[in-house]
């Protein structure tokens with residue numbers, strides 16, 4: 626199969642969808658791998674590393690896209706990338722469609738087969754291709770929050786661990802999944818006072834068991850959210866309803882109850898965000914202030930630690946990439962219902978229920994197309 630790896634073009638996105646060792650494996654299986662010149666640079670992989678692995682290098686981005694059967698990316702395609710896609714091609718990347726109607730419609734119009742990393746499931750539960758980046762983003766959320774609490778960033782001037790004689794900051798994490806647990810763990814490590822809110826009792830039980838009471842676990846209700854808003858110095862939004870737009874859990878009116886200079890980090894921004902006042906930001910300009918509250922809403926947080934993130938992401942994606950390349954999308958998905966859960970759009974049809982619901986589009990079951 627002809628496989629292409631374009632250079633990512635989103636703001637400050639330095640990850641790449643395939644490492645040289647991944648390229649070596651695909652080439653070894655008889656596939657033709659074309660890497661856009663410079664695609665791996667931001668993650669510390671040189672063009673020569675890909676060449677040594679047997680990949681072809683191509684400087685012309687138009688050719689990278691047009692000659693491919695399978696396109697491997699990291700971030701959801703940007704408008705100029707959507708325009709390059711065509712019928713018969715398979716795109717494998719993060720899509721987060723429920724957060725973006727124009728992208729959904731653009732992919733439908735392209736006619737391409739679009740498989741999202743973030744909706745693929747696993748037999749043991751969870752989202753195996755979202756988890757590695759959620760781990761990174763959860764860990765980064767505390768760094769971002771701590772930095773945003775500094776005065777120069779518009780924050781209240783609070784140090785997360787406090788100092789002897791001065792109480793530590795209060796950190797609330799909403800959503801105790803992969804992002805939430807990793808954020809809570811980092812905040813604990815820095816000495817903050819940590820509370821995790823979730824609607825899943827099993828998740829709260831797991832956290833309580835694992836951290837032995839060192840973080841508070843609270844069932845997420847309107848009351849609990851109001852208390853979090855009043856008491857917290859830093860709130861991290863980490864909820865997910867798979868494939869769907871995030872619920873808005875903190876409204877603009879609630880910001881009035883927050884301490885001036887407190888911070889909201891909305892990691893769930895890639896699914897539209899879980900705070901009403903969230904809007905996507907970039908690593909170039911990560912924060913803005915609404916009603917005295919600092920908002921950090923970067924939708925590609927792991928891109929900033931591209932070396933770590935690329936390795937973690939490709940460790941998880943490679944078995945799926947190999948199946949797509951060896952068997953073609955239809956057979957690969959037919960052989961694995963968890964992989965089939967990744968199919969979001971095929972030849973103009975939306976095959977993921979939550980995406981169809983978000984934009985009132987017709988839903989077609991993936992199983993019908995796979996046969």
Ligand SMILES: NC(=O)C1=CN([C@@H]2O[C@H](COP(=O)(O)OP(=O)(O)OC[C@H]3O[C@@H](n4cnc5c(N)ncnc54)[C@H](O)[C@@H]3O)[C@@H](O)[C@H]2O)C=CC1
Nearest residue numbers: 758759762800802803804823824825845864865924925926
């Ligand atoms: N901004 C970025 O760069 C990145 C963002 N993400 C995003 O972070 C979000 C969280 O991802 P994961 O932790 O992997 O998901 P997860 O599925 O592991 O955890 C989500 C948790 O939210 C809980 N939840 C759902 N609705 C809730 C509600 N109304 N109140 C309280 N808890 C609720 C669920 O019970 C679950 O425990 C996703 O939107 C994901 O795409 C992930 C990686 C990078």
Ligand SMILES: CC(=O)C(=O)O
Nearest residue numbers: 719758895924925927
């Ligand atoms: C999950 C995602 O969208 C990211 O890592 O950028």
Ligand SMILES: [Mg+2]
Nearest residue numbers: 719895924925
């Ligand atoms: Mg994202």
